[in-house]
Amino acid sequence: xxxxxxxxxxxxxxxxxDEASRWxxxxxxxxxxxxxxxxxxxxxxxxxxACVNRGVSGDNVLKLRDRWQRDAVDERPDVxxxxxxxxxxxxxxxxxxxxxxxxxxxRELLRDVKAASPDARFILxxxxxxxxxxxxxxxxxxxxxxxxxxxSETGSVFVxxxxxxxxRAREDGEKYWLWDGVHPTEAGHWVxxxxxxxxxxxxxxxxxxxxx
Numbered sequence: 001x002x003x004x005x006x007x008x009x010x011x012x013x014x015x016x017x018d019e020a021s022r023w024x025x026x027x028x029x030x031x032x033x034x035x036x037x038x039x040x041x042x043x044x045x046x047x048x049x050a051c052v053n054r055g056v057s058g059d060n061v062l063k064l065r066d067r068w069q070r071d072a073v074d075e076r077p078d079v080x081x082x083x084x085x086x087x088x089x090x091x092x093x094x095x096x097x098x099x100x101x102x103x104x105x106x107r108e109l110l111r112d113v114k115a116a117s118p119d120a121r122f123i124l125x126x127x128x129x130x131x132x133x134x135x136x137x138x139x140x141x142x143x144x145x146x147x148x149x150x151x152s153e154t155g156s157v158f159v160x161x162x163x164x165x166x167x168r169a170r171e172d173g174e175k176y177w178l179w180d181g182v183h184p185t186e187a188g189h190w191v192x193x194x195x196x197x198x199x200x201x202x203x204x205x206x207x208x209x210x211x212x
Contacts, residue, residue, distance in 0.1 A: 001049050002049075003078070003079050004079070005037075005052070005054065006064070006082045007082060008055060008057060008058060008059045008083070008086065009057035011030075011033070012055040012057045013030025013034060013035055014031060015028060015029060015030030028052075029053045030053055031189075033184070037197060038053075041206075055083075060084060060090075060097065061084055061101075061102055061105040065108070073117075074116075078121070079122070080122050082109070082123075082124055085126075085143045085147070088102050088143055089136055092143075099142040102143055106150055110154055110156075122154060122156035125192070126148070126162055127143055127161075127162075129182060130169065157202075159192075161192060161195060165177055177191065
């Protein structure tokens with residue numbers, strides 16, 4: 001089963017991106033939640049999974065669209081995990097994007113993958129943010145709602161994250177989980193990985209009871 005991780009810096013994890021460096025398997029997945037999920041899948045179920053990370057720091061749906069053929073469609077994934085939203089929120093603030101266009105392009109990205117790989121399945125991660133800027137919070141609320149709606153429309157798995165991070169922040173402080181309100185610490189990446197494994201277990205074909 002080929003697993004494709006897609007998104008921005010939260011997924012990127014400072015991975016090597018130069019194709020000439022792809023021989024170096026120590027740096028292909030990066031050090032994000034994608035690394036943690038990959039370790040679980042490939043470590044516990046040898047030779048069942050092939051995992052590829054194509055997240056790129058700074059990306060939003062506009063930038064994803066520009067590289068989508070090469071980095072998603074041509075990869076022909078069996079399962080694609082997608083997390084995008086925080087840079088899209090900033091693009092909305094700057095007037096480069098609207099919530100409506102975000103949802104439209106997001107749907108197009110999934111359709112393009114599905115057209116090339118009809119059996120592909122999707123796990124869509126809820127974008128999250130800690131911010132005191134009420135306008136950004138409202139925008140992110142709208143983007144989160146779009147992802148949830150798209151997951152429902154397409155029969156994809158939706159992985160909720162904002163409420164979980166908010167609950168943990170009340171207990172341990174925001175910076176313990178998202179050090180700058182956006183990027184997760186190691187603990188924060190584990191929260192994402194754990195939720196992906198929990199909600200995506202069926203799609204990832206993890207045997208019942210093996211998520212722990």
